[in-house]
Amino acid sequence: MMSFSDYWKQIFQKNDELHRLFVDYWYDYSNIFTWQFWTAVILFIGPLIILIFTVDRKRLFEVFLFGYTIHMLWTYADFYLETHNLLIHPYFLSPTLPFGINMTASLLPVSFLLLYQYCTNRGKNFYVYGLLLCFLFGIVFATVSDMLDLLMFHKWMNQLYLFIIDVFIIFPAYWFTLLIKYFQTKALKTKQD
Structure with missing residues (x-):
């Protein structure tokens, strides 16, 4: 021993x-001379640029809380999946950053927070639209990424599990955001009384 x-x-x-x-x-x-690196850069910077021009500035805290929750949950999930050799991002921005940071810190949270903003601004059913976006990321985008070797599934991991993980991330993030909104509304009412 x-x-x-x-x-x-x-x-x-x-x-x-x-x-x-x-x-x-x-x-x-x-490295910076590969198309895969620049794909990772675009998937990291592109959504953030779109976010600057499309976010509802009147609801910044609420919308960013939802996106930040998605970011944190996906970062932890991705860390687990990578360290257990289940889901691998073979091309990444830097060997010193988390390998899937372009997905977990930008593309996924920005996409889901803009969906949250769209659904709540227009009275749409977030659960239906959320499942659709989970399907697009977990099944369609992951399959294309796998075919382009931008994502590798290992052991028992596959697109269906990725879809399920997406669902188990976005809905708790949604419920958490609603809970915080409830507490905020309650606090404002108490303050006004």
């Missing part, structure tokens, strides 16, 4: 080796 410090020495050593391996891989296959 290894001692506590021996475990950590070995963990540090393996972590350094793994980091060097990712850096070497990035320089060989995912």
Whole structure:
């Protein structure tokens, strides 16, 4: 049995080796001279630019709360999926950032927050539209990304599971946002009384 410090020495050593391996891989296959890198850049910056021009500025806190919740939940989910070799983003912006950051910090949260904004501004059923967008990302977009080798499914992971994960992320984020709105409305009423 290894001692506590021996475990950590070995963990540090393996972590350094793994980091060097990712850096070497990035320089060989995912650097700024590859179309895959620029696809990741567009998927990261593009939605943020669209967001600047389309977000409802009167509801910034509410809409961004929803998007931020999506971002956080997807970041944790993606971290788990990557560290367990289930869902791999083989091309990424930098070996020092989370590999799926273009998806978890931009494309997914911005798309879902704009959907939330659209549905709530127009009285549309968020559950129906949310399921449709989950299908588009989890099945259609993931299949195209897999065919282009921008996404790799490993072990038992597939598009159906990705769709299910999407659903289990957006609906709790929606409920959490509604809960915060309820508390905010209640606090404002109490303050007015």
